[in-house]
Amino acid sequence: MITWSALGLHSKPVAVLNTAGFYDHLLGHWKKMHDEGFVTEDVYGRLIVASTPTELLEKMLAYHHR
Numbered sequence: 334m335i336t337w338s339a340l341g342l343h344s345k346p347v348a349v350l351n352t353a354g355f356y357d358h359l360l361g362h363w364k365k366m367h368d369e370g371f372v373t374e375d376v377y378g379r380l381i382v383a384s385t386p387t388e389l390l391e392k393m394l395a396y397h398h399r
Contacts, residue, residue, distance in 0.1 A: 339376050348381045
């Protein structure tokens with residue numbers, strides 16, 4: 334879904350439940366791609382990350398497209 338967002342196939346947020354840091358390396362790579370200009374700020378801003386289901390749901394409910 335992250336790739337689809339970057340390719341413009343959708344403009345919805347992408348939620349990642351990063352329990353116990355499982356996706357830390359993936360998220361680090363995504364940040365590096367953003368920092369080096371491979372991912373736009375708009376697409377990068379659609380990524381919602383949280384470490385608990387409750388926190389993720391709260392962030393999803395509060396999300397507003399930039």
